[in-house]
Amino acid sequence: MSDLPRGRQLESFVLSTSYTTIPEEVREAARQALVDYIGVSIVGRDSPAAQPAQQVIKRWGAAGKARVILGQATNPAVAALANGSMTHALDMDDTHSQGCGHPSGPVWSTALAMGQHYGKTAQDALAAFVTGYEVMARLGGGGTYGIGRTLQVRGFHPTSMVGRMGAVCTAAALLKLDEDQIGNALGAVATTAGGLLGSFGTHGKPFHAGKAAMDGILCAELALDGFVGARHLYEIKGGWMTAFLRDDTFQIPDLDFAAKWELLETGYKRFASCRATHTPAEAAILARSKVDGRAIKRVVVYLDRTAMVTAGRLDPKTGLEGRFSIPLCVAMGLLGINLGPHDFTKETLARPDVQALLKRIECITIDDQPEDETHIEVELDNGEMLKASSEIPFGDPRRPFTWDDHHAKFSELVTPVMGQPATEQLFDLLRTFDQQADSMDRLSRMLAAPAD
Incomplete structure (x- = not known):
C-alpha cells in the first residue's frame, strides 16, 4: 500500500506504464478484449441506439484521422463517442468482475481513436488501453460492497462514472502528458462524471460508454493545452466518492497497482443482455x-x-x-x-x-x-x-472464454455484416494486433465505410 495520495498514485501509474512493463499474459488479455470490442461494435453499429451519434458526426463534419467503425474518419473525440455507443448498444460487451462496469467501450474506443489520429503504433494503443483499464477497474472495483456496485445502488452507472477516468488515462498515456498534466486531466474528467441508472432500457445506456470516451479525450486534450483541474478529487474525503456515494457504507479498494492486473478479471458475454x-x-x-x-x-x-x-x-x-x-x-x-x-x-x-x-x-x-x-x-x-x-455465468473469469469461444462469438456477430473472408482476416489481425508493425493502418482500412 502506498503512502502517496490517491491522485498521485494514479498519476504515477499512468506515467510509468508502457508496453514493456506489461506482461505477455496481460497483453494477451488485451487482445481478447479488442476482439470482443470490435465484434460487438460491428453488430451494434446499425442498432437504433447507435445511429444518432453517427448522424450527428456526419452533420458536424469534423476533420481527423480517427475511424468510426465501418464509417468515416473524423476527430478522435467524436469517433470515440460513436464507437463507444455502438459497442454498448446491444449490451453484449465485456464486463469486469469487481463491478467497474463495461471497460472496453470507453477505453478501447479512446485508445484506437487517439492512436489513429496521432499516428501511434498498435503497441502504443494496447499499452494505453491497459493503462486506462487498470485505472477504471480500481476506481470502480471492490466487488459486491465496493464502489461500482454501490454506485448502482445509488442510481449511477459505473461504466459512465469511472469509464471517463479510464478513458482520460488512456488518452493521457497516448499524448504522453507529464505528471501535472495527468493530474489536471483527471481533475477535469472527475467534474464531468455522471450517468443515471434510470437511463437503462433507453439509448442513454449505450451513450454512457461513448460519452465517457469522448469526455476522457476532451479532458486530456484540455490538460495538454494548460487546463488546471482540481487535484484532490480522487481522495477518499471531499472528492467524487463523497459527492456520489454520500455515506460510508461501502468498501474502497486499495489502488495498489503492483498487487495484480485487473484486466485478467475481464468477463465476456454469451447473451445480449445485462x-x-x-x-x-x-x-x-x-x-x-x-x-x-x-x-x-x-x-x-x-x-x-x-x-x-x-x-x-x-x-x-x-x-x-x-x-x-x-x-x-x-x-x-x-x-x-x-x-x-x-x-x-x-x-x-x-x-x-x-x-x-x-x-x-x-x-x-x-x-x-x-x-x-x-x-x-x-x-x-x-x-x-x-x-x-x-452460480457462475459462462464468460466470467472463473469460467472463462477460450480463444475458440472468442472466435465463435466474433464470427457469429461479424460474418453477417462483413462476410466470412473479411471476418476471418479481421479476426487474425486483432488476435496479433500489437505484433504487426502496420496493424493500426490495416485496422483503419478494414473498418472503413464501404465507399471509402
Whole structure:
C-alpha cells in the first residue's frame, strides 16, 4: 500500500506504464478484449441506439484521422463517442468482475481513436488501453460492497462514472502528458462524471460508454493545452466518492497497482443482455430440459442483492427494456428462445407464451446470497417442483472464454455484416494486433465505410 495520495498514485501509474512493463499474459488479455470490442461494435453499429451519434458526426463534419467503425474518419473525440455507443448498444460487451462496469467501450474506443489520429503504433494503443483499464477497474472495483456496485445502488452507472477516468488515462498515456498534466486531466474528467441508472432500457445506456470516451479525450486534450483541474478529487474525503456515494457504507479498494492486473478479471458475454440476467437465463435453460414441454404454473427466481437493481424490469415494453429484465430472460430461457443480439424485439415480447409466462414469474432477492448466484424453482400444473441453479455465468473469469469461444462469438456477430473472408482476416489481425508493425493502418482500412 502506498503512502502517496490517491491522485498521485494514479498519476504515477499512468506515467510509468508502457508496453514493456506489461506482461505477455496481460497483453494477451488485451487482445481478447479488442476482439470482443470490435465484434460487438460491428453488430451494434446499425442498432437504433447507435445511429444518432453517427448522424450527428456526419452533420458536424469534423476533420481527423480517427475511424468510426465501418464509417468515416473524423476527430478522435467524436469517433470515440460513436464507437463507444455502438459497442454498448446491444449490451453484449465485456464486463469486469469487481463491478467497474463495461471497460472496453470507453477505453478501447479512446485508445484506437487517439492512436489513429496521432499516428501511434498498435503497441502504443494496447499499452494505453491497459493503462486506462487498470485505472477504471480500481476506481470502480471492490466487488459486491465496493464502489461500482454501490454506485448502482445509488442510481449511477459505473461504466459512465469511472469509464471517463479510464478513458482520460488512456488518452493521457497516448499524448504522453507529464505528471501535472495527468493530474489536471483527471481533475477535469472527475467534474464531468455522471450517468443515471434510470437511463437503462433507453439509448442513454449505450451513450454512457461513448460519452465517457469522448469526455476522457476532451479532458486530456484540455490538460495538454494548460487546463488546471482540481487535484484532490480522487481522495477518499471531499472528492467524487463523497459527492456520489454520500455515506460510508461501502468498501474502497486499495489502488495498489503492483498487487495484480485487473484486466485478467475481464468477463465476456454469451447473451445480449445485462450481466445480471445471465445466471438467471442459464438456470432457466437448465430447467427447460426438466420441464420437457409441460405446463408451468409458477416460477420463483432467487437472486443476489444487486441483481434487480440493474435488471429489475418486471414488465418490459420494448426489446431494449427487455435486455434489463430478469423475468423476460428467464421466460426466454424456459421457452427455448435465444438471447442473442437480434432476439430482444417487440415480436418476442408480443408472443402469447412469453406474456403468459411473464405473469407467473416472481423474483426474490436474498441479501446474503453470493453475487451472480441464481436458483430457480419451477412449479408445474401437476404440482411437481423442479429446481435448477447457476452460480457462475459462462464468460466470467472463473469460467472463462477460450480463444475458440472468442472466435465463435466474433464470427457469429461479424460474418453477417462483413462476410466470412473479411471476418476471418479481421479476426487474425486483432488476435496479433500489437505484433504487426502496420496493424493500426490495416485496422483503419478494414473498418472503413464501404465507399471509402
